[in-house]
Amino acid sequence: MANDHPLLGVKALTFDVFGTVVDWRGSIAREIKSVGMSKGFIQDWDSFADEWRAGYGPSMNRVRTGELEWTNIDALHRIILDNLLENFCITGLNEDEKEHLNKAWHRLDPWPDSVEGLTLLKNDYMISSLSNGNVALLVNMAKYGGLPWDTVLSAELVRHYKPDREAYMSTSEFLGVPIDQVMMVAAHKNDLKAARSFGMRTAYVPRPFEHGPNTEVDNSPENYIDIMANNFIDLSEKLAEIRNGLLTKN
Amino acid sequence: MANDHPLLGVKALTFDVFGTVVDWRGSIAREIKSVGMSKGFIQDWDSFADEWRAGYGPSMNRVRTGELEWTNIDALHRIILDNLLENFCITGLNEDEKEHLNKAWHRLDPWPDSVEGLTLLKNDYMISSLSNGNVALLVNMAKYGGLPWDTVLSAELVRHYKPDREAYMSTSEFLGVPIDQVMMVAAHKNDLKAARSFGMRTAYVPRPFEHGPNTEVDNSPENYIDIMANNFIDLSEKLAEIRNGLLTKN
Numbered sequence: 246m247a248n249d250h251p252l253l254g255v256k257a258l259t260f261d262v263f264g265t266v267v268d269w270r271g272s273i274a275r276e277i278k279s280v281g282m283s284k285g286f287i288q289d290w291d292s293f294a295d296e297w298r299a300g301y302g303p304s305m306n307r308v309r310t311g312e313l314e315w316t317n318i319d320a321l322h323r324i325i326l327d328n329l330l331e332n333f334c335i336t337g338l339n340e341d342e343k344e345h346l347n348k349a350w351h352r353l354d355p356w357p358d359s360v361e362g363l364t365l366l367k368n369d370y371m372i373s374s375l376s377n378g379n380v381a382l383l384v385n386m387a388k389y390g391g392l393p394w395d396t397v398l399s400a401e402l403v404r405h406y407k408p409d410r411e412a413y414m415s416t417s418e419f420l421g422v423p424i425d426q427v428m429m430v431a432a433h434k435n436d437l438k439a440a441r442s443f444g445m446r447t448a449y450v451p452r453p454f455e456h457g458p459n460t461e462v463d464n465s466p467e468n469y470i471d472i473m474a475n476n477f478i479d480l481s482e483k484l485a486e487i488r489n490g491l492l493t494k495n
Numbered sequence: 496m497a498n499d500h501p502l503l504g505v506k507a508l509t510f511d512v513f514g515t516v517v518d519w520r521g522s523i524a525r526e527i528k529s530v531g532m533s534k535g536f537i538q539d540w541d542s543f544a545d546e547w548r549a550g551y552g553p554s555m556n557r558v559r560t561g562e563l564e565w566t567n568i569d570a571l572h573r574i575i576l577d578n579l580l581e582n583f584c585i586t587g588l589n590e591d592e593k594e595h596l597n598k599a600w601h602r603l604d605p606w607p608d609s610v611e612g613l614t615l616l617k618n619d620y621m622i623s624s625l626s627n628g629n630v631a632l633l634v635n636m637a638k639y640g641g642l643p644w645d646t647v648l649s650a651e652l653v654r655h656y657k658p659d660r661e662a663y664m665s666t667s668e669f670l671g672v673p674i675d676q677v678m679m680v681a682a683h684k685n686d687l688k689a690a691r692s693f694g695m696r697t698a699y700v701p702r703p704f705e706h707g708p709n710t711e712v713d714n715s716p717e718n719y720i721d722i723m724a725n726n727f728i729d730l731s732e733k734l735a736e737i738r739n740g741l742l743t744k745n
Contacts, residue, residue: 319671371634381671384621384645396634396647401669419651421569421631 250487252471255446256422258366259375259398261407261431262383263298264455266363266374267353267390270294271454276349284337291457293333300325305377305406315404317379323347350378351385356452360391362477369484371420373398375413375429377406408439416445430480434467441469448480449473500737502721505696506672508616509625509648511657511681512633513548514705516613516624517603517640520544521704526599534587541707543583550575555627555656565654567629573597600628601635606702610641612727619734621670623648625663625679627656658689666695680730684717691719698730699723 263269273294281288304321307313326347330338338346366372373396374383383397398419405411417424429440430448432455437447449470451462466473474480486492513519523544531538554571557563576597580588588596616622623646624633633647648669655661667674679690680698682705687697699720701712716723724730736742 371638373634379671380646380669384623384670388621388645394646395638396630396644402652419630420634421629 250490250492252428252446252484252487254426255370255428255484256426257371257373257416257420258428258430258448259373259416259420259445260363261429261433261436262374262376262378262386263353264452265430265432265450266359266392267355267386268452268454269298269350269353270457272353273297273349276346276352280338280342280346281335284335286335286337288333288335293329295456296329296332297322297325300328301377309406309409317401318350318377319347319379319382322350348385351382352389353386355390355392356476358476358478360393362479362481364393365478365481366484367393367395369481369488371395371422373416373420375407375416376400377412407436410443413440413443413445428471430477434463434470438467438469447471450476450480500740500742502678502696502734502737504676505620505678505734506676507621507623507666507670508678508680508698509623509666509670509695510613511679511683511686512624512626512628512636513603514702515680515682515700516609516642517605517636518702518704519548519600519603520707522603523547523599526596526602530588530592530596531585534585536585536587538583538585543579545706546579546582547572547575550578559656559659567651568600568627569597569629569632572600598635601632602639603636605640605642606726608726608728610643612729612731614643615728615731616734617643617645619731619738621645621672623666623670625657625666626650627662657686660693663690663693663695678721680727684713684720688717688719697721700726700730 260266270291274290277293278290281290304325308316326343363372373394375398376383377400379401380397380399383399386392387394387397398416400406400412403411403415407413414424416427420427424444425446428446428448429437430450431437432450432452434449437449441447447470451464453460453462472483474483483492510516520541524540527543528540531540554575558566576593613622623644625648626633627650629651630647630649633649636642637644637647648666650656650662653661653665664674666677670677674694675696678696678698679687680700681687682700682702684699687699691697697720701714703710703712722733724733733742
């Protein structure tokens with residue numbers, strides 16, 4: 246029997262980054278804690294990280310709806326940060342210190358399997374980010390964490406945040422392959438649902454600690470998910486099984 | 496004495512690619528020769544490569560002047576190729592074979608020092624392409640030759656070919672550093688002259704075999720060139736000397 250698995254045509258994998266490739270919550274909490282220790286204030290660092298992240302979606306929506314002109318994530322993170330510092334009654338940071346703290350988003354730790362998994366996947370596919378993070382953030386993060394991207398793709402390049410169609414379709418244009426040969430990899434079902442609606446293939450890699458130790462993980466299958474994996478090494482193995490004809494479409 | 500060399504602030508290096516990082520002429524001649532051998536036609540392979548390349552500037556100028564709407568390099572290369580096949584009286588190639596030959600520009604060999612030199616430079620700087628080649632071409636070429644870019648930047652991202660201002664200025668925006676902290680690296684003086692006119696730092700790395708064994712190399716200094724190097728390893732050493740205060744501005 247010929248190997249006619251529908252994922253055999255996949256040429257490129259594009260990855261959501263915050264939460265899927267890197268642990269934003271642990272990394273941000275660590276950075277704000279370090280600032281707090283040196284400045285002598287005490288806060289609930291995890292809540293600070295959670296609230297910073299919670300401002301992210303609504304900020305992007307202001308851009309997506311046109312209320313705000315194009316503003317990159319560094320600038321949106323800074324707007325949210327300035328509000329948070331006020332709400333948490335944190336004072337005593339000068340401009341350089343605030344800017345350094347804002348760039349904590351450029352210094353997020355990869356999940357333990359990320360670098361090894363991406364390195365394996367890079368042998369057989371083009372691999373790139375497809376993140377709402379701006380290019381500079383993604384490049385700095387890749388250098389910080391050793392992420393071996395073939396290139397960095399970002400919503401910034403088309404000035405449309407996910408889940409806008411333009412962001413997903415840009416992968417096909419920039420990587421030079423039809424959209425159904427590009428697979429979106431994400432820990433978030435809504436990202437995959439949007440990607441599929443524009444014709445992409447999808448891989449779901451839930452991250453059980455994205456929101457801390459009490460993260461509730463949704464492992465249920467969906468008709469818009471082609472493949473589910475525990476981590477990037479597992480994803481690399483599952484895709485190898487498909488290429489070797491060991492996994493067939495059920 | 497404080498080390499106040501003007502190149503100390505450089506954070507990112509952006510590279511011209513065709514001729515500067517890779518040997519387009521030797522690689523293209525090899526590919527067209529291989530097609531010729533299998534199809535039984537004989538031509539002057541070097542001239543074919545030279546004429547293909549000669550069509551490149553005028554094609555881009557048609558886009559730059561607005562005569563042609565945005566067209567990426569893959570498509571421009573194909574237009575030139577179709578004319579060349581006719582002029583060289585080469586027949587017998589089907590569409591797949593023509594398309595494969597056109598993608599020869601995705602399979603160009605790095606100069607012998609390129610991978611090692613870029614790897615060294617990557618330790619201390621963000622490194623990216625800044626090429627008129629489209630993103631897919633540059634990503635495929637990087638995979639083919641092992642070029643360790645932090646990311647791929649291309650004229651395609653802003654739909655303006657070098658030497659348009661937009662192409663050079665995009666490096667500052669996407670890499671998140673002021674334009675005078677970005678250094679353009681090229682084997683072509685006109686590229687560096689344009690880069691400098693928009694505020695970039697410049698490194699000249701002449702490639703004595705770009706146009707074959709009889710390439711005439713222009714080694715004369717220019718007021719728009721900050722540093723001249725024999726190859727990328729030499730460039731990495733010269734920049735290290737500057738960082739270590741061993742080279743001071745004369």
